[in-house]
Amino acid sequence: MKNMSETSQKSSEELKTRTPKRQRGHDRVVILLEAAARIFARKGYDAATMTEIAAEANSSIGSLYQFFPTKPLLAEALHIDRLERLKVGLHHLAEQRPGLSAADSGEAIFDALGAFIEQYPEFPVLAGRRDIPKERKVRSRAELKELIGNVLRRAQPPISDDIALMSGIILELLRIAVVAGSEPDAAEDRRVVTELRLMLRRRLSEAASGA
Incomplete structure (x- = not known):
């Protein structure tokens, strides 16, 4: 043994x-x-x-x-590098854009991700791998939620709703947007993303107003 x-x-x-x-x-x-x-x-x-x-x-x-x-180890090293860059970008967003409305904060997060994917088009491929270590996936998700929450906490007027819930909703919409963006022929999916972003704006506005 x-x-x-x-x-x-x-x-x-x-x-x-x-x-x-x-x-x-x-x-x-x-x-x-x-x-x-x-x-x-x-x-x-x-x-x-x-x-x-x-x-x-x-x-x-x-x-x-x-x-x-191995290829999985190579992809994992690259994925971690890109995630670190994304986290730095979200941190800078929280520091540089205080005072936005809750709805505009959500838009700023989406815009930052769009610019990130344009710069690093391999990111959706890496994020879609089936062999991502489960523990790293859980940790990365928690870190991204916290960084998104940091942006939302600086919104004016403040969000009175559950910021963790709002962060989770934004992260799920980001995931959908990444999938839609990686499919060049998925015009309908991109329209869905547009509608979801409008729904998110309304939801964040409600969360800021206490509705």
Whole structure:
């Protein structure tokens, strides 16, 4: 039993991404991640191959596997990087746009996400993966809800309703918008998103007025 446990632990450790210790290694990781972003955005997650990503990065497949032994680990590292960038953007939004109405705060959040996806078109692909670690998904959702809540807390007049509930509603609408935005032929879905945004404005206005 001990040998099996040691073997399992060793295998798990071997699957972890390698953390570069020198600047050259950090630079290589950035190049590999950006190459993966372009391939995922262009081909989707399932169709993308490690060979294509290495070629996009002008790197050998061995160098790619040195830092990212599997495609899920590569996608997870990229997804975490993009989530961190999104969280920074939401934090800046809360700091830079105080005093908006509740309805305008909701619009500002949607606009920020739209600009984010335009800059990082691979994000919907990464967010739609089936192999996202469950614990990380739960943690990321809680962090995003809190950041959205921080924007709503600065609304004027203040929201008198449950901000956690309002944050959850916005996050679900963002998820729907991401899915609709990733389907170029889904014109009807985009119309649905427009209607949902109008409903959100009314709901946030009600929450601010105490209706």
